[in-house]
Amino acid sequence: MTLAVLKSRALAGMQAPAVTVEVHLANGLPSFTIVGLPETEVKESKDRVRAALQNARFEFPSRRITVNLAPADLPKESGRFDLPIALGILAASGQMPSDELDQYEFAGELSLSGELRPIRGALAMTFAMTAGCGERHAFILPRGNADEAALVGDARIFPADSLLQVCAHFSSRQPETRLLRHTALPSQQRRPPPYLDFSDVKGQMQAKRALEVAAAGSHSVLLVGPPGTGKSMLAARFPGILPPMSDREALESAAVQSLTSGFSGTRWKIRPYRAPHHTxxxxxxxxxxxxxxPGEISLAHRGVLFLDELPEFDRRVLEVLREPLESGHITISRAARQADFPAQFQLIAAMNPCPCGYLGHAVKQCRCTPDQILRYQNKISGPLIDRIDMQIQVAAVPHDQLLRQADGESSAAIAARVAQVHAAQLTRQGKQNNGLSASEIDCYCKPDDAGEKLLSGAMAHLHWSARAYHRVLKVARTIADLAAADTIGAAHVAEAIQYRRALQDA
Structure with missing residues (x-):
């Protein structure tokens, strides 16, 4: 047999389209050609495969070798095709049986010694394999990718450490030489480490209350206050009060993580927390x-994106957040290809009220002129501020509170209330309050007469946009849910209005 056909997967954003690896041996001057729109990493696999076969004591055929990666118009990148190419050469040259190859899919990068190295996107590839119409749900992967790939329950994952192990699996019928199926770790072995606890934060009761509301309704938050008041400390503890991740949310988050540096099973059901630098x-x-x-907003999918020192970010960089904050996904278009990534993150941003940081401070005097303050705050555009649900003032903590031992409420107690409200929202409307559409707001967020009158007056006085009006209503709905109230009252609306303070008032 001079032709071998194997199956593998490419990566195109979050998608993992099927790739057919065809290896043909022909007579003529020895050569090794790879066709099918390969990127540089794939072209370099010729040298890796040659060295791996020779160091594994296989014969490298002195023939005309042609490898076709179909479909031809799909770009192929990374070293994930090393393993199927090497197996195809062995099968086409008769050094390995080929009767079972069509029952599996293959992916893995080879070292020069024949060892298998982990690849990116193993979880996305396994998802795509099980979602296909065929019955090929068995995947041979490097052992380093086994835990993340096994999270897909319908897949049969067979991890291997080397090319020799894979060849022994097909060449022998002895059970001890066959690859063993890998199963996902039991949940008790994947128990996440504890989050940082809110009880460590002294004082700041108003900010803690606001973050509880934000967690219960998945609202975005801007924390405004002098330096050293605990804004970063509060944000770092925010993931610990979010509702527990469902299996679907955890798989979505893990799939995005898999596209970069890989996903570890020890991070299962842990909310991502991304805090990129302002540069x-x-x-x-x-x-x-x-x-x-994927970028930071996608790596924070189903978790928290914390932007500290918000005005220090380049304004053009911040403007790219507008669409993802509304839609929950990002489409990256290039001349040659297009990729879609999920981006349902919860934004927590922090900033000082002025360049020196002490505007409105109870003790220290602000040294900034009104023009400097306005220019500093205007680094954040109105359309972006309009999309942030809650703007909270974080005041400096008095010295007497700092000297006392922290005795605040624990994250577990807050998380229990948040989880209860989250479950009630899913029962009522199938989603959290922040995801309500305009028609759903009319259905679920209608305030009583007193609340409607108060909101109308605030909208006229503060000159809110329709978007701001709807966001205040959604925050008020969350506050009412925390109070176990069926109707949004004036007190709930008043608190929601307070959570949307103008920066000039900070």
Missing amino acids: ASGVALVGGGSPPR
């Missing part, structure tokens, strides 16, 4: 490159 570029934030890779 990050727009591409780093939303994703990009060639081929397109």
